[in-house]
Amino acid sequence: MSEAFEPLLRSYDERRRSELVAAYMAVEHAAEPVPEARFAGLREPASRRTVEAMLNLSGRTLIRADRTSWTSGYRDEVAAELARDPACVPPAGDRAVLALVLIHSVAIPRAAGRLPDDTWLSPHPTPLEELRRRSQLPIGELESALRRLRLAGLVTQVRADGRTDGADAGGFVPGPQFHRLTPAARRRLQEELILAAGPDSPLAATIRARRRSRERAEQEAAARRETSAERAGVEQGDVSTQDVREEGL
Amino acid sequence: MSKASAESKADVDPGVLARARARVLGGASQAVTEPTPPGVVAASDGERVWLLSAWPDGATPALLEEYDTAPMPLDRSGQARRVLAAALRCCWTRLDDAPWPGEAAPVQAVLEVYGGMSRGDAELARRWATGELRRLSDTGWLLLDEAAGVVRPGPRVALWPDDSLGPLRDLLRRLPEPPQGVIAGE
Structure with missing residues (x-):
């Protein structure tokens, strides 16, 4: 995968490049979040964007642990996908x-x-x-x-x-x-713990209601996409363009 | 699968997902005939191939030392390293070659070598070492087949850069020799 990193790192001089690689290895392999003071690749937003892009190649993302330290974790949509794979659970x-x-x-x-x-x-x-x-x-x-x-x-x-x-x-x-854990993963875990510890509590009822409405909204969005894709297919013979436009809404 | 999850599935690039999967499984194996996803290191022994995360510019997690940054802690790391060394002494028999894929060696032989490296209660040392072999196998440093009573180098050994192997070879030459005549499975 070294080649996979190449397009992201190519434009940097040797020193900057090694700073980015060090930052990447540190957030991926250190036991605890690492301070940006120690890793030049984490100090500025521009270089953090490159580290983020390197992490994205394997479904990871930068996570801010406190104001000045960083670690990495799975992106929410990737974690959800991995959780559906029995081998990964x-x-x-x-x-x-x-x-x-x-x-x-x-x-x-x-x-x-x-x-x-x-x-x-x-x-x-x-x-x-x-x-x-x-x-x-x-x-x-x-x-x-x-x-x-x-x-x-x-x-x-x-x-x-x-x-x-x-x-x-x-x-x-x-x-x-x-x-x-990403902020969304922390929230989900908190919700799961409430559902497990107090399934009959008012808080658990709120969580279930919120999840139902979110699910409904997602299904409606998916159905809308499907309908408009069908319509676009009939009218223009070009599904993908319309699909892309709908995604942007 | 609901429509909503089918939608989100389409959002993750298959290559990204394959690399994420390789990382989460930490050295899972598949038949060599199966296609290897792009962007992972594939360590093959001829029959199976183990998929491992790849790192940029030849870096390894050892780089953390230069930055005074602690890697993931390992319980009883000294003992784990000694047991790994004892196992490599038995499985990496041609030291001029690469340690991967190495050869299968009887667990008994590894325990003997380890016993020869440690002082104190020999029976206790064997018990500790047996637990350590399991942990090293869980983490991909060794491949342990407890039923057959044999152990082999694990796929993570394949990630060691060739130019870092010198000191390890020297160390292994100084360890006690594996006993002769211990047969796998006995």
Whole structure:
């Protein structure tokens, strides 16, 4: 794919080019978001646009973690597409364990006001015992699931800090991959957690209603496109032009 | 599939999706007869081909070191590296060649070599190393076939630039020799 990057990098001199490559590798492979102060390729909007275009080649996008640091993640439409592919989705057991960690380490502390609203990282570990009890997985399966989730950076193991008051007995928290969610993905995850934790709550009803109306709007838009494409096909014998025009509306 | 999802599917370029898929699967394999999507590195052993993300200008994630930036953390990374080295000692037998695709070696032989590299409780070392082989296999550094009791280099080894292999060859020459007469599957 080096050749795939070539059209994007060709116009830069050697120094700028290596800055862009470093920025690309950093956002793709660093554990945490990287500060733009350290990576010249992330400092200016113009070079960020090039890094973004490099990421786009494999369905990725730049994600701003805070005012001055950056990471990367899958674009929303690409993530949705990958999620439809069974080979790309982790096994149900792994997902169940991850959901338990999110409920214990994020949802519960957030509901209690101990965690800010828009973060998926947490200092509150989910104890292994809790995972064993709630997941109802045999211990061997639970351990394999945790191994895979840790390797994928989806959970991080926190060691007990040795305090005797039991405030921090160690366990698992959401891993560094949660930096890589786009704003829309963070919102979707938040909604899913509400639907799972309080399916009968008024908030869950609002989310379902909003999703239904969005779905309806998408279907209507698709139907409109289809009708106008048919009409255009009859009138002009040229479907694609009309299609493109409709897309632009 | 609903009309809406059929619409959004059409929005993603197939080449982009194929590269995204290769990244998310991290070295999944397919038969060599299947077409390889453009823009991915294809590591083939003659029968199957493993698809890996490609990086610009020959860069590797090792570049992060130059910028004092931590890569994804690996638990017990020292131990993982030693077990990988022990496995390569057994699977990369012709050191002048490239490590990929290498040869299959008995897991028992790898455990022996690892045992010879570590001090302390030999039985415990074997148990640790067995867990480490699984993790290295999960991450594409090795291909482990537990049923057959054999291990081979993983497709990510194919991404090592040739000019970075010198120190690794030197290191492997210094490791204990794999035991003779250990047969795969025993």
